Amino acid sequence: MAKLFEPLTIKNITLKNRIVMSPMCMFSVKKEDGLVTPFHITHYESRAVGGTGLVMIEATAIEPRGRIQPTDLGIWSDEHIDGLHTLTDRIHAHGAHAAIQLGHAGNKAKTTDTPIAPSSEEPAITAMTPTMIDQLIDQFKVAAIRARKAGFDIIELHAAHGYLLNQFLSPLSNKRTDLYGGTKENRYRIVQQVIDAVKSVFHGPIFVRISADEYHEDGNTAEDFIYFSQEMKDQGVDLIDVSTGGLVNAAINVFPGYQVSHAEMIKQGANILTGAVGMITEAKHAEEILNNNRADLIFIGRELLRNPYWPRAASEALDVNIDAPTAYKRGWT
Template structure:
């Protein structure tokens, strides 16, 4: 059988295949209240119908101030739980597992409040985080994880990539602090360490972390730094590193099919932790090559699932892997 369609067990959750819908912001909240809309249900449920093993919903803000845009989904209030729970119910109805990416945009937030950041660079208009603000942020991640558990998500991913707040703390480019949360890589990791511990204390399913494993700048973290961070995450009980790149600095990136797979492969073997590969992976044979050559453990599909909700079905046909059709579609999938 094609490895792409083999079940994959991670901690206490078994995915029916190794295809993950990568988190992609939809900016589709109607009233800027962070609440799930009918669009979100249709969008995610259709990919579950299409055969994806793990549906990871978009970056979901742990506080209103931390939204990338005001039309982001939110999890900063108990009001959000009902909509998110309905969403997981519809995902689970089709045999898929549900994941949520918890995030805070930091200085990249676009709301009517002043953005927060670990440091102020140049002429940025940001509120530099105090120790009490950091403590509050850690608690917000913890409370968000409780809400994610109540909404029946199987997996939580912490968003520490793409230049958002946790990434801002990790990077020496954006973290110029001189306290316990800035300086060498050990101190820059401190906030991630605290967030992971807080989330683990209330959520007992698999935990992923998305990182940007190349900052495309000479002053940024090196691969040795990312291996160190990944080793620390493994020691803390993180089950998988979702390996992306970029976002800390605004610079052109040479993108091509699998352009981030090398980073996932390096971290997988050097840090000895499962990884997810993402980045213009559209061809099922390419996905199969990544898995069979032990370059990553899960395949995260992004834009291709926006174009083709039934990519998993097409991939199974191309790889000669029979998958179970949703009952209403059996006549067409036979």
């Protein structure tokens, strides 16, 4: 059996293979109310039909002003639960597990609300007070309760790509002088508190997505990212989803697997499960990453947008037989 198609047990969940649909913003909410639409159901269910082991839905906003775009999915209201539950039901119906990425865009939000950030010298951006930080932590907690009620198996916290939790982690964007700024221990504090809050109400696996390279000489170092990851592991985080960039403008040399070395760095340096992401399009490349112990899960993004049945193509490339959906057996065999 190719390792890409080996099961992986994380806490109380056994994924049928190592293929994960990476969270990708769809910007497809129609009324800017954060509610699931028929498009979302078709979109995510088709990837489960195609054989993906874990389908992770897009960054889902924990409050309206935390949306990346007004057309993002939301989880700030109980009204969102039913639609999200329909999504998890349709994903589970095809033997896949369902994950949700909880996020807040911070000052990268493009809504009519005044954006918030750890610190700011711009009058158009509100620097968060301690009370606002407490409210944010509670919003993540309540969102995790809603995610549990909606049937999600796994929660991922979005602390990457220059969004709010990433802004706290980085010295490039966090200029606070209180307990949430300055040292790496202080910059990590809000992430620590969010993880603890989510763990108190959600008992399935918890992932965290980080940007493990800020492409700036004054940003966090590899040692800083390993420290953050070790702290997350000590708190009970199960896997680090390792991406890069997004906080500041940077010229990034992009090529197939360009972020895999960062997943390997975190995996080896913090002794924690990692997911690799970033222009991984070929099955044999994915297999190499897993067999060389560079990561434990393969997050497939744009290639799954192009081909919902990528797992089938991967199985053929690796000479592995996988079960075809009953309705498609005549075409798959």
